[in-house]
Amino acid sequence: MLTNKKIVLAVTGGIAAYKAIALTSKLTQQGADVRVILTGGALQFVTPLSFQAISRHDVYTDTFDEKNPREIQHIQLADWADLFVVAPATANIIGKYANGIADDLLSTTLLATEAPVFIAPAMNVHMYHHEAVQTNMNALKERGSHFIEPNEGYLACGYVGKGRLAEPEEIVAVLNDSFSLTKQLSDKKVLISAGPTREQIDPVRFFTNHSSGKMGFSLAEAAAELGAEVTLVAGPVQLATPRGVKRIDVITAEQMYQAMLSNYDNQDLVIMSAAVADYRPVKTFEQKLKKQAGTLQIEFERTTDILLELGQQKKQQYLVGFAAETTDVEYYGKEKLTKKQLDAIVINDVSQEGVGFQGDTNEVLVMTKAGKEKKLALASKKVIAEQLIRQFIDDIGVE
Structure with missing residues (x-):
C-alpha cells in the first residue's frame, strides 16, 4: 500500500530515535519515497548519514540550510508529502x-503541510500522562492528527509503563491501514449539505438559525479522507473548505434545494445535515424597515x-437526514425517518449542553430503516463524523 507514497519522516530528540533508522528501512522496503527531518535534539542521538544511506536522499536538519535555492525548503517538503x-x-x-x-525546520513544516499527520509519542510514563501533554494530544486529535499509541514496558529512564515508541513494524502497519481505509470510498460519490440558510426580510435583516x-x-472531511468524491453544499458559514472537497455556496433554502437536486x-x-429554514417571508422589502409604534407582523x-x-426521488442513494430536537427526540426522529423515506436519521437533543449548534462537540x-439504533457518546464533531461515516459504510456494504 505504501508503494510510491511520499512520506516525510520527522525524528525528534529521544533515545527512541534509533528506532527511526529501522523505520526508514521498513518504509523504503515497502516502496515508499522517504525524506527525513532531524531536529537538533535528534542529532544528539543519531546521525544524518544513517538516514541518508537508507533513504537515498539528503537529510533535512536546518531551516536555513536550503538544499535548492529555487525552493523554500519547509514549504516544498510540506507540499510534497502524502x-x-x-x-x-x-x-x-x-x-x-x-x-x-514554529521555531525550527520541523515545526514550520508541520504547520505548513496539509498531508495527514501521524504522531508516534515516546517519553517517560509520567510525562505521557501529564495533563498538559494529554491536553495537547487531544487538541491535535480534534484537529485531525492521528496518534500511534506508545507501548508499555521498560523505559530508558528506568520506569516501567506506557511510553515506549511503537515498533517500526507497528507504525508501518498503521500507515498501510490508513491507505487501505482511503480506498473504502474511492469509487463512491458523497453529497453533503451543511450550515444554516438565510431568508431575507429587508437589506439588513434575515431569518435564520444557530x-x-x-x-x-466534519462529515465532508471524513468522507474525503476515505477517498470519496465529495460535494459539499454549504450555507453561509465562515469555515475553510476541507481538502479535496468540491464546495457549492448557497444562501437561501431554495438555492440549497436546487444545488442538492442538481447533484x-x-x-x-447523501447526508442532509444542514439546518434549512422551514419558512421564509412572503414579502421581501427593498428598503430597510423603520421602527414604528406597536407590533410588527x-x-x-x-x-x-x-x-x-x-x-421521494431516491433511487440507489443511501439517504441520511439530521433531526435537531428539544423534546421527545426519539419519537420525532423516528417519525422523520419514516415520513421522509430515509435510510438513516441522526438525532441530537440540542437542549443538552455541548450538543448541536455552534459548539465543537x-x-x-442514529436510527436506520433496518431497525438498528446506536448512540454515539459526547465527543468532538470530527470524531462523531468519522464514526458516522464508518457506520454508513457498513450499512451501504462497502468492503
Whole structure:
C-alpha cells in the first residue's frame, strides 16, 4: 500500500530515535519515497548519514540550510508529502504543534503541510500522562492528527509503563491501514449539505438559525479522507473548505434545494445535515424597515422540504437526514425517518449542553430503516463524523 507514497519522516530528540533508522528501512522496503527531518535534539542521538544511506536522499536538519535555492525548503517538503510521520514524537514537539509554535525546520513544516499527520509519542510514563501533554494530544486529535499509541514496558529512564515508541513494524502497519481505509470510498460519490440558510426580510435583516456548519464540514472531511468524491453544499458559514472537497455556496433554502437536486442523481451517499429554514417571508422589502409604534407582523410561507423531496426521488442513494430536537427526540426522529423515506436519521437533543449548534462537540442517536439504533457518546464533531461515516459504510456494504 505504501508503494510510491511520499512520506516525510520527522525524528525528534529521544533515545527512541534509533528506532527511526529501522523505520526508514521498513518504509523504503515497502516502496515508499522517504525524506527525513532531524531536529537538533535528534542529532544528539543519531546521525544524518544513517538516514541518508537508507533513504537515498539528503537529510533535512536546518531551516536555513536550503538544499535548492529555487525552493523554500519547509514549504516544498510540506507540499510534497502524502503522509507526514513524527516518530519518535517528544512532549516538546507535541506541545509546539498543538499551540502553533514554529521555531525550527520541523515545526514550520508541520504547520505548513496539509498531508495527514501521524504522531508516534515516546517519553517517560509520567510525562505521557501529564495533563498538559494529554491536553495537547487531544487538541491535535480534534484537529485531525492521528496518534500511534506508545507501548508499555521498560523505559530508558528506568520506569516501567506506557511510553515506549511503537515498533517500526507497528507504525508501518498503521500507515498501510490508513491507505487501505482511503480506498473504502474511492469509487463512491458523497453529497453533503451543511450550515444554516438565510431568508431575507429587508437589506439588513434575515431569518435564520444557530447552525455553524461544523458537523457537516466534519462529515465532508471524513468522507474525503476515505477517498470519496465529495460535494459539499454549504450555507453561509465562515469555515475553510476541507481538502479535496468540491464546495457549492448557497444562501437561501431554495438555492440549497436546487444545488442538492442538481447533484443528486449519481450519488451513492447523501447526508442532509444542514439546518434549512422551514419558512421564509412572503414579502421581501427593498428598503430597510423603520421602527414604528406597536407590533410588527411579517407573514411567512413554507420553504420546500428538501429532505422530503430527496426521499421521494431516491433511487440507489443511501439517504441520511439530521433531526435537531428539544423534546421527545426519539419519537420525532423516528417519525422523520419514516415520513421522509430515509435510510438513516441522526438525532441530537440540542437542549443538552455541548450538543448541536455552534459548539465543537456533539452527541447523537442514529436510527436506520433496518431497525438498528446506536448512540454515539459526547465527543468532538470530527470524531462523531468519522464514526458516522464508518457506520454508513457498513450499512451501504462497502468492503
